[in-house]
Amino acid sequence: MTIHDTTHLASLGWDAGWAAAFRAAAEILGNRSENSAVPGRVVAEHRERYSVSTGVGEVSAVLAGRLRHDIAEREDLPAVGDWVGVSREAGDGTAIVRFLVPRRSAFVRKSAGTVTEAQVVAANVDVALIATALPGDLSSRRLERYLTLAWESGAMPVVVLTKSDLSDDVRAALDQAGLAAPGVDVIAVSAVSGAGVDALRTRLEPGRTAVLLGSSGVGKSTLVNRLLGTAQQRTASVASTGKGRHTTTHRELVRLANGALLIDTPGMRELQLWSADDGLGSTFADVEAFAANCRFRDCVHDQEPGCAVRDAIASGELASERLEHWHHLRRELAFLERKQDERVNAEYSARIRSLMRGVRAHQRRKYGDGNA
Ligand SMILES: Nc1nc2c(ncn2[C@@H]2O[C@H](COP(=O)(O)OP(=O)(O)OP(=O)(O)O)[C@@H](O)[C@H]2O)c(=O)[nH]1
Ligand SMILES: [Mg+2]
Ligand SMILES: [Zn+2]
Structure with a gap:
C-alpha cells in the first residue's frame, strides 16, 4: 500500500491507534479496489452523501457499491465522527468511501418510529454533552435516558444546563440534575452572558471529540458558535425562542481553536434506548x-x-x-x-x-x- 502523509490528520483526532486500525481495515477490506484509500473523518452527513475531511481538505463522498452491498445493518453505515478509507473517483470530484475503520465508541439510539434498528448518532466520541435548557426543559427522566445511552456509548457524559441567564434558580436546577446524574459533572452555561462557558471549555481537550445532544431549541448550535467564536452554525432566530423548530438539520463535526472536536446534532424528538445494560447500571x-x-x-x-x-x-x-x-x-x-x-x-x-x-x-x- 502507498504510504500517505498523515501528520495533518492529528488535527482531526488521528493517533497511532487509528493508524494501526486503518492499516488493518485497509488490508482486509480495502485492497480489492485499484484505488488505494486514504484515511479521512466523516465531518457531515447529508442523506446519501458524506463530507469527509482528510486533514488537508474536505471531499464529498458516496459509499462504494460493494460497501453498501456488504452492510447488513444500518448501524454499520458511516456516521459523523467515523474514520473511513476514501479514494477519489476518476471523473467528477466525488470521492468513494471504501471502508469503515472499526469504531472505538458510538452514541447509538433506536431509530425513531417503529422499526427495530439502531441509529448511530455520533461515532468515536470521548465526551457526550447532554444539553437541557434551564427554563422548563429539565426532566430527570429524559436526562436518565440520555445518560444511559451515553454511558453505554463509551463516552464520558457531562450534563450541560443551557440558557442559565433565563433562570432565576440555577442552584435548584443544578441540584435536580445532580440527583438524576450521580457521579456526572453538571455545568450551567449561558451562551448569552458567557457564564460557565470556560468551565465547559476545560472538558473539550485538543484531539478529543465531544458531541452535543439534546432536544431541539435548547441552544446546542448557539453554544457551538459561542465556543467557535463565530456564527458558523445556523441557529434559530433570537425572536423565536420557541422550541421544536429543528434548526439544525444534519450532524456536523467542527474543530475548535484549541484543537478539540465538537459534533453538533439536530434536536432529537424521541430518544429510545437501544442496548443499555451497562449504561443503566452506571446511570x-x-x-x-x-x-x-x-x-x-x-x-x-x-x-x-x-x-x-x-x-x-x-x-x-x-x-x-x-x-x-x-x-x-x-x-x-x-x-x-x-x-x-x-x-x-x-x-x-x-x-x-x-x-x-x-x-x-x-x-x-x-x-x-x-x-x-
Ligand atoms: N437567553 C438565551 N437564549 C439562548 C441561549 N442559547 C440559545 N438561545 C436561544 O435559543 C434558541 C435556539 O437555539 P439553537 O442554538 O438554534 O438551538 P439548537 O439546540 O441548536 O436547536 P436545533 O438545531 O433545532 O436542535 C435561539 O433563539 C437562541 O438564540 C442562551 O444561553 N440564553
Ligand atoms: Mg442546532
Ligand atoms: Zn432489592
Whole structure:
C-alpha cells in the first residue's frame, strides 16, 4: 500500500491507534479496489452523501457499491465522527468511501418510529454533552435516558444546563440534575452572558471529540458558535425562542481553536434506548450501590424480602423516583430486547428456510423425487 502523509490528520483526532486500525481495515477490506484509500473523518452527513475531511481538505463522498452491498445493518453505515478509507473517483470530484475503520465508541439510539434498528448518532466520541435548557426543559427522566445511552456509548457524559441567564434558580436546577446524574459533572452555561462557558471549555481537550445532544431549541448550535467564536452554525432566530423548530438539520463535526472536536446534532424528538445494560447500571449507580446489600442477588427491588434498595427509600437515603425510573427503563429495555430477539429469530428462520430449500433441491437432484 502507498504510504500517505498523515501528520495533518492529528488535527482531526488521528493517533497511532487509528493508524494501526486503518492499516488493518485497509488490508482486509480495502485492497480489492485499484484505488488505494486514504484515511479521512466523516465531518457531515447529508442523506446519501458524506463530507469527509482528510486533514488537508474536505471531499464529498458516496459509499462504494460493494460497501453498501456488504452492510447488513444500518448501524454499520458511516456516521459523523467515523474514520473511513476514501479514494477519489476518476471523473467528477466525488470521492468513494471504501471502508469503515472499526469504531472505538458510538452514541447509538433506536431509530425513531417503529422499526427495530439502531441509529448511530455520533461515532468515536470521548465526551457526550447532554444539553437541557434551564427554563422548563429539565426532566430527570429524559436526562436518565440520555445518560444511559451515553454511558453505554463509551463516552464520558457531562450534563450541560443551557440558557442559565433565563433562570432565576440555577442552584435548584443544578441540584435536580445532580440527583438524576450521580457521579456526572453538571455545568450551567449561558451562551448569552458567557457564564460557565470556560468551565465547559476545560472538558473539550485538543484531539478529543465531544458531541452535543439534546432536544431541539435548547441552544446546542448557539453554544457551538459561542465556543467557535463565530456564527458558523445556523441557529434559530433570537425572536423565536420557541422550541421544536429543528434548526439544525444534519450532524456536523467542527474543530475548535484549541484543537478539540465538537459534533453538533439536530434536536432529537424521541430518544429510545437501544442496548443499555451497562449504561443503566452506571446511570443508576446510587440504586446499584444499595442493591449490593439486597438479600437476593437477582433482587429487582419489588416485593422481595431483605431489599436494601427499598430500605434506603424508607430511610430517606434514596429518592423513591430513582427506583421508579430504574424500573421504568428496565421494563423498556426488556421490551426492546424481545423485539430485537424477534427480529433476529425472523432473520434466522428465513436463512434456515432458504438453506433447507437448497438441501432439498440438492437431494432431489441426487436421489430423485420421493427418495429424499
Ligand atoms: N437567553 C438565551 N437564549 C439562548 C441561549 N442559547 C440559545 N438561545 C436561544 O435559543 C434558541 C435556539 O437555539 P439553537 O442554538 O438554534 O438551538 P439548537 O439546540 O441548536 O436547536 P436545533 O438545531 O433545532 O436542535 C435561539 O433563539 C437562541 O438564540 C442562551 O444561553 N440564553
Ligand atoms: Mg442546532
Ligand atoms: Zn432489592
